[in-house]
Amino acid sequence: QKEVEQNSGPLSVPEGAIASLNCTYSDRGSQSFFWYRQYSGKSPELIMFIYSNGDKEDGRFTAQLNKASQYVSLLIRDSQPSDSATYLCAVNAGGTSYGKLTFGQGTILTVHP
């Protein structure tokens, strides 16, 4: 079983729609959760992080965490063509002092006009 799994995609949504990206993790002791965006040929860019159960909103982005279900998601409202990228979910397991992140494989999102 992979430690961090993302919906395989690719995901295609029309401009203006809500894009929903999902991630599950296997380590129940995980403490911190991150979403990165990666454009083709570029480095991962941090867009959201969440530590507590519930929702966290930042502009058009909302991260949702449910530790009981070991599930974290990212919602992108009013999707724009510029949101087209690969989205990486990363999880930091509790008890690691150096901040080891385990990444999912990524979900490719395409927003079409």
Add this chain to the structure above:
Amino acid sequence: DAGITQSPRHKVTETGTPVTLRCHQTENHRYMYWYRQDPGHGLRLIHYSYGVKDTDKGEVSDGYSVSRSKTEDFLLTLESATSSQTSVYFCAISEAGGGYEQYFGPGTRLTVT
């Protein structure tokens, strides 16, 4: 990528030669990481550092060594490059370990022929 540079950005080398990649940061962050990114494997941690001269192995450390003699520089050395080390290498920094967010450099594309 602000505050993090990697050099070289592209390199082609032959099997069996040593290669050193450099990561330089101007953020004075304590933690530095080396990842490789490959299709089908996502981002995987090679080595990390939690201070000057303090380093440890990640999940794919075989064939790699690292050094950190100054806070701002973290070097990754491929002792004898192999074709399986053809990859994109990313450096990341973090202000603290644990659950703190990591920020990535622009990456180095390495091809071993």
